[in-house]
Amino acid sequence: MQTPPRGLPDDAVLEAVRAGWDPGAGSLTHLPVGYGSHHWATTGADGRRWFVTADATPDDASAARLAAAYGVPAAARAHGVAGAHGPVAAADGALLHRVGPWSVSVQPWLDGTAGGFSDRWADADAEAVVRLLAALHAVDAARTPAPLEDPALPGRDGLEVALDRCGRGEPLAGGPLAGAVAEALHSHLDAVRQALGEDAAGTSGAADGVLTHGEPHPGNVVRTADGPVLVDWDTARRAEPERDLWLVAARTDIDVTALYADLAGRVPSPGRMRWRERRWALADVAAYVVELAAAPAPDADTAWQLRSLRATLAGLDG
Template identity: 30%
Template sequence: MSERTIRGWVEDDFGIALHAVTPITEGIDAAAQTWRGTADDGERYAIKLSSGGTAGLSAQANLARHNLHGVPGPLLTRSGAIWSIRSGKRLSVIPWIEGQPGSEMTADQWFAFGRLLAGVHAMRVPEHLRASLRAESFRPHSLLDELAEVQSALARPATDSLVTALAAIWATHTGEIAYLASIAEMLGNRLQDKETPAVLCHTDAHTGNVVSNEHGVYLLDWDDAELAPPERDLMFVDHGGVLASAPVTEDQQASFYRGYRADRGNRNRDDSGAGSGSDSGADRERMLYFHCVRALNDLRELAAVVLDEDTWDRPQRVKALEHTRDSWGPSGHASRVLTMARQRSDTVAWS
């Protein structure tokens, strides 16, 4: 998409005249393109063109309308909507938040991040929005089917060096992937039969989507918001989080949970009183389920990038391969989840 086209759409739809538009290439999202736009008056904006759903942006707008600090609201179009449609996709504009990445937060900022997520989880969701949001079903079957498809694709002869390297990584960890898949399926079956809380969750609340500055802590990119138990978000702080490049330390986790509990108390504690790290009060089965599903989904998404030469350029595919390798390193999410699952199996009789 050309800079001129984006500038024209933003001015026509949102009434904002931009003199510069810069593509944002971090992250892997085949459904969206993102730019940083600078207006003639110097203001900066995050511009997104997405083929994904609209419920997440609606949830973000609802939080902003209720003045939840840390959730920047989408700007309105000339007609008063929170997005426009261009080329069959959703175009949205949000104020650009300047600041430090979430991985560099101080203890006080981790505390503020905890309070922010507590505010999100405590927010009442209007019925019209609740009806549009995906609800957690604890049914990972489509993910498991997609993992099997990746496994089949990697079993075929390949001439591309990146695909060959990826196939070698998957071959090394085939048994471990299958083990995590079996744990996810087993826990999913158990959790379907249990009553679980359903709150608004961001679902991708790792530090890569957090920015902090002198005004506070901000949680960005709400595209995948859904209704789920709090552990759906808490997993991004629990047991080191999900990023191999910036694992959450025990001190950071403790600061986060002090903030999270500040206004909520320990209302998420399960009947047994078992907590998960830093006395979070989280349900251990739900936490392990979400960790397993996240680790497997990341592996699937990264493999899809490496395998798709038509959509992704070589540097992006190289980065995806590196992230796959990192997933199984000492601080990698897949290897840490594997340890969690094995420890849980050693101490609990699944029945």
């Protein structure tokens, strides 16, 4: 995120880091990266560098799901997947420390270079990432803490409420950006409703057979001297391989389907790849609509979200 979280001061985050992981951690530096989670850097008295994350977890159930997902990279490494990097346990053995409606996690700083969400892969990088995903998918998912993917579209209920209100010409409830959200939705009501129907029809084809990262785009892969490393595991779930593969295929010219089939011994479904791409867009629309309508004030994050919402809606229309 581009701006620090409202209601979570740096002092509270630093206190959690010192209490759980490193008593000598120095001051925090907010890192304006990613979307959803908030990140900081800090250095301990012994020179160790840490990457600190805070995720919104308003209840015990959401914190438990996040802890399970954040336990996946360690489980993957234990099964031989070296390119999995994630949070480490605190002194009490927990991966998360709760700070009100937030959960703080800490991982060792990873030296390397990450890209951006929309970057395209160089051929060699794309091949290395597909090999990494094939190794991840080969892990016995049942022997890891990964939650089973919920077949329901995240945020569907809130999106349908917004669609109904816009369809009736009623204003959206919320803050100062609710009007801009309604305006963006109004021109794409039919396309979103059609996409929602297609999404619901496609849930019966999903599988729960492998361990997936969920978001293996260039922004979540760090290129290191030892090869690509996957980071940001909050979306780790047991699901079909296409959940990961479509996102790599969308950003490379290599034949991801053929390479994965050679490595994993199974041919990804083009239909499921298309469904996954459509579901990603719908989930983004749902998240942006709900979060933007409720935002108390505009800032750098809401400006980015509003641009993304408009672009994603236009893509659903295309």
